[in-house]
Amino acid sequence: MFSLPQLEAFVAVAEELHFGAAAERLNMTQPPLSRQIQMLEKKLNTTLFSRTSRKVELTAAGATLLPRARQILDMCIKTDMDVRRVSSGQAGTITVGYTAIAGQSALPMMLRKAAEGMPGVSFVLRELVSTDQMDGLVKGSVDIGLLRPIVARPGVVFRPLMQDRLVVAVPEGSPVLGNTRIPDGQPLPLGSLDRRPLLMYSTKEARYFHDLVLRLFASAGAHANITQYASQVPALLAFVQAGLGVTLVPASAMAFAPPGVEFHEIDGRHGMQELNRVDLELAWNEETANPAVLRLLDLIGESVSA
Missing domain, CATH: 3.40.190.10 (Periplasmic binding protein-like II)
Structure with missing residues (x-):
């Protein structure tokens, strides 16, 4: 199987049609660039470029590979960016449980805050009574709960969010x-x-x-x-x-x-x-592996403090 460095070398030469210019573009010398092209041709068992002393041209096989190589490299770049955004909490999905009253008060505030600070995150909203939210937090089917104070469960963390009467x-x-x-x-x-x-x-x-x-x-x-x-x-x-x-x-x-x-x-x-006094609390599982949850908690904490 060919490697990404080989595809990067191929695309650079195919677009520049000059080994020296391609090597300069990739911040490398010409000999290692030529070796990458040779290894790629060996893997594919075909010639990708026709070379003369005066010019470099794509063969029919090279012209077939070029758009697909670009697509593969673009997908790799996008995947890298997506993974980094998810790991930093800037993308992903959060499942939110909320009571009927919280859906009219705290939930819109939280969604507005999320839209401003983490627009790449999507939400799954589930209206649930507090006991069902707690079950979901323990089982992992709910990431964040907007619920009333009830008997605590091991591993579930609470934070005061709003007060009512x-x-x-x-x-x-x-x-x-x-x-x-x-x-x-x-x-x-x-x-x-x-x-x-x-x-x-x-x-x-x-x-x-x-x-x-x-x-x-x-x-x-x-x-x-x-x-x-x-x-x-x-x-x-x-x-x-x-x-x-x-x-x-x-x-x-x-x-x-x-x-x-x-x-x-x-x-x-x-x-x-x-x-x-009626309390509404924010709850989550302290062992959550969802980076977007931690980022949202920080945003909500800043909003409540303000």
Whole structure:
């Protein structure tokens, strides 16, 4: 099999049609250049150049080889560049897991940052609840997760990304609160939700929100009368839109709420503000072999710090 130096020597001579000029172009002397051509001709068992004392010309075999030799060399250069870009994190693919709420807030910010700092990287986006993201991080099917704080797994690293708060979502104009009517924009005491139909997060897929809501209700001395369960915020808001009850959702969910749903801040008395904190974390496997992941983590870290 011929070598790349032999093809480089051949292309240089074929384009210059002069051994001296080709040797100068390759920063070498003429004798080793001639040896490369001779070895190539021996490998191919053919003559590539017809040489006289006055000129050098390509033979029919040489003319056939020239475009293919150029193609091979171009492909080698491109491969070298692609490999270097991947190894430096400037190219490649990243699979991102994200919750429904993160898809409306943190995910667009991350993608904008990536488009600016690493435009050669492509993304595979997968909407998953936090527990499924964690499984993916452990198994390697997810590179980066945007998830809620849950029980840590060995090898998975977390970094705080965003903070939010819960607000109360109620059906617009519905008697679900009984005789209680809170004007739009006015904070709502959680005690007013005592024994009202509560649309609740799943204990399996959304344990973080489930436990936080129960802590908030307990702090307010209210009984949580759970009537429906769902794992994602959009499903809970659909229940509210249908007039089936009230729920608590992250404030960032107000940006994509369906019509017929109104929101109220939770009354912050009795230490409620300190307790009402929703965290979103960035997670990845510390043993990741994907250079693009490490580069993206650096970009996100700079953005969060700023």
